[in-house]
Amino acid sequence: MNSIEGKRGYPRVKPPFPAQNGLWGNPTTINNVETLTNVPPIINKGWEWFSSIGEPKHPGTLLFGVSGHVNKPGVYELPTGTLLTDIIYKFAGGVPGDKKIKCVIPGGSSMPPLRGDALEGIKMDAESLRAAGSAIGTGGIMVMDEDTDLVKVLARIAKFYHHESCGQCTPCREGTGWMLKLLNRIVDGKGASRDIDLLVSVANNIEGNTVCALGEAAAWPVKFMVTRFRDEFEAAVKEKLALEVKNKVHSMRSTATPIANIEI
Ligand code: SF4
Numbered sequence: 001m002n003s004i005e006g007k008r009g010y011p012r013v014k015p016p017f018p019a020q021n022g023l024w025g026n027p028t029t030i031n032n033v034e035t036l037t038n039v040p041p042i043i044n045k046g047w048e049w050f051s052s053i054g055e056p057k058h059p060g061t062l063l064f065g066v067s068g069h070v071n072k073p074g075v076y077e078l079p080t081g082t083l084l085t086d087i088i089y090k091f092a093g094g095v096p097g098d099k100k101i102k103c104v105i106p107g108g109s110s111m112p113p114l115r116g117d118a119l120e121g122i123k124m125d126a127e128s129l130r131a132a133g134s135a136i137g138t139g140g141i142m143v144m145d146e147d148t149d150l151v152k153v154l155a156r157i158a159k160f161y162h163h164e165s166c167g168q169c170t171p172c173r174e175g176t177g178w179m180l181k182l183l184n185r186i187v188d189g190k191g192a193s194r195d196i197d198l199l200v201s202v203a204n205n206i207e208g209n210t211v212c213a214l215g216e217a218a219a220w221p222v223k224f225m226v227t228r229f230r231d232e233f234e235a236a237v238k239e240k241l242a243l244e245v246k247n248k249v250h251s252m253r254s255t256a257t258p259i260a261n262i263e264i
Contacts, residue, residue, distance in 0.1 A: 001028065010168045011212035034063055054080030055125040062136070064124065066092040068143040069099070080125040084114075087124065088143055099145040103229065107137025109157045110217035112224035116146070134224075150232045154225045155183035161218035172215040175206040179222050191237045199233075200226050 001023045003009040022028025038060060042050045051059045058080045064087055065075045071093030078087065084106060088094065095101060101116030106124065112134040114122065122128060126136045144153065162176035182199050185191045203219035203226075210216075226233055 001030075010166055011214075013211055054082075055123065055127070057127050058125040058136075062124065062139045065138070065140045066143065067140070069095050069101075069145040069148070070143050071096055078124075081123045081128065084122045084124055084141070085119055087141060088119075092141075092143075095143065095145050097145075099147065101143060102146045102148050103144040103150060103153075103225075105134075105140075105142040105144075105221075107135050108140035109142065109160065110220050111135045111137040112220055113228060115228060116144075150225060150229050151183065151186055151236045154222060155180070155187050157221050158183050158218070161214065161221075164214060165218070166214075169210045169215070171206045171209045172218065175202050175215075176218045178202050179218070183222075186233065186236050189236075189239065193234070193237050196226060196230065196233045196237065 001018065002012065004023060018028040018030050020027060022030070038050070053060050061077050061079050063075050063077050064082075066087060067073050070088060073092065076087060076091045078091070084104065088101070088104070101119065103113050103116055104119060105111055105113045106122075106129055111129075114132060114134055118132075122132045124136065124139070124141075129136050144150070158176065158180045162180045165172045165176045167173040179199060179202050182191070182195050182202070186195060200223055203223040206215045206219040207223070208216070
């Protein structure tokens with residue numbers, strides 16, 4: 001709306017919401033195309049018809065964009081409440097090489113990730129995913145197999161949100177940059193154990209303290225990926241520590257005077 005009005009494209013502080021006070025002060029509807037395309041069939045066929053599709057508390061169909069380690073990535077329109085495992089294995093053709101799944105992000109890159117060993121029975125609708133500790137978000141399902149480096153995945157996600165931050169509020173502008181720096185440090189083998197807690201602390205300080213939802217969108221993947229896959233992050237910083245110790249021992253050995261050469 002700000003861009004259309006010729007202003008800098010900053011998100012607006014709400015309330016007032018666009019439905020009350022939007023473009024040039026008029027009531028404005030802002031929705032995605034997926035939502036608006038549901039309107040004509042609901043008007044033509046009635047709400048009872050629409051409510052009979054999918055889960056009663058979140059009826060209708062959703063466009064699930066499946067990407068990552070699946071044989072048939074694509075967009076699948078399915079009723080809400082379809083099992084996540086059915087979408088991955090029945091519709092998207094399963095995981096290449098029949099590898100195990102390490103992680104699935106069920107609702108786009110900002111939604112909390114799920115562990116691959118806990119996917120059974122999870123339905124793709126708002127309530128079921130909330131109960132599973134995630135959220136339906138955009139319905140963008142990202143599948144990662146057992147060989148995926150989750151630290152690198154998170155660094156890539158953090159890079160996206162840092163780039164997308166408009167810079168209007170300090171926690172998002174600075175925090176997204178700090179999280180990216182910390183993650184890159186761990187990816188480059190220069191991270192320390194304290195960096196893992198620092199990541200969560202920065203994410204917590206962004207959450208709830210910004211003008212628009214991009215703040216949470218940037219904070220949640222970091223907070224939940226680190227919390228749910230802490231072993232991966234610990235391993236990444238321990239590898240660095242092990243390498244440092246090995247190098248130190250090696251340099252001590254190469255500079256030490258052989259015992260046979262010591263004059264007594
Ligand atoms: S949360 Fe981020 S993207 Fe949203 S207004 Fe603040 S700085 Fe801009």
